[in-house]
Amino acid sequence: MALAGWLPFPIEVYHVWQYTLIVNMLLVMGIAVHQIRRQQKEVRERAQLARELQVEREAAFHQRQFMGMVAHEFRTPLAVIAASLENLRSIGFDDMNLARRHDRIGRATERLVQLTDNCLADARISADSLILMKQSTDLRPIISSAVAMVQFSDNHRWRLLEDEALVESTVTLEAKSSPRITADPALLRIAVSNVIDNAVKYSEGGLIEVRLKRALHAWTISIQDQGRGISTDRVEIIFERYRRVESSNASVSGFGLGLFVSRQIARAHGGELALVSNSPNGCRFEFTLPCHPLES
Incomplete structure (x- = not known):
């Protein structure tokens, strides 16, 4: 309408129009650069998180393997202790203090057996396929x-x-x-x-x-x-x-x-x-x- 002469077109309006275009271009470029940098940061963070998660998984896997191995090795000496304790009980001592000591040994042995069973079961459960x-x-x-x-x-x-x-x-x-x-x-x-x-x-x-x-x-x-x-x-x-x-x-x-x-x-x-x-x-x-x- 200004070009057709229907409306006056002061020079100030032209300057504002040009400056608005320049500011708009700079703003769009700034937003684009910000978005690109944010996306790159998210990619780096996801990659770092994936690496840390993989390290955590490997550490947990090796931890369970170690616990399972230790628990397995404990089974034999615990079985020996339990068998020896049963032999001592079968002798039939009349000493009540000695009987209480035997009971405490039995409780401690049973606790260790329970712990080793849990470690071995946890290792089996954490395997790819529990059989x-x-x-x-x-x-x-x-x-x-x-x-x-x-x-x-x-x-x-x-x-x-x-x-x-x-x-x-x-x-x-x-x-x-x-x-x-x-x-x-x-x-x-x-x-x-x-x-x-x-x-x-x-x-x-x-x-x-x-x-x-x-x-x-x-x-x-x-x-x-x-x-x-x-x-x-x-x-x-x-x-x-x-x-x-x-x-x-x-x-x-x-x-x-x-x-x-x-x-x-x-x-x-x-x-x-x-x-x-x-x-x-x-x-x-x-x-x-x-x-x-x-x-x-």
């Missing part, structure tokens, strides 16, 4: 073996209920009519032992109640303790690797592998491990293990 050595497995002997930590405690006792009926003796535990599922018995024992071990460690005493119940096409194994429960801010992390619940008891030790390993073993069998009850009067953890319809 389960499945076979027809009796659940009662698994539980009978897993409650060894309770038997070594002076302040705890335990009982087993099957479908709300009390199973009173070890002979009954290992009866031929024991419930059976297809599972890896070694890994399953480790999983149940870890939860029972935690029930002993995180409760000052009292009853550890194990319930075995059939639910449609699955068996449930629940472990109830009489501890002080888990604080709400820690519930979300109890199943994570190397994460532990703080305890007022300074003697409670561990690496935070137990519940992580137990849940992974349960999931590898197509089941689950969950915290189903948490209160100041104790916790209840529950395994759900699927079984074939023909299994009983």
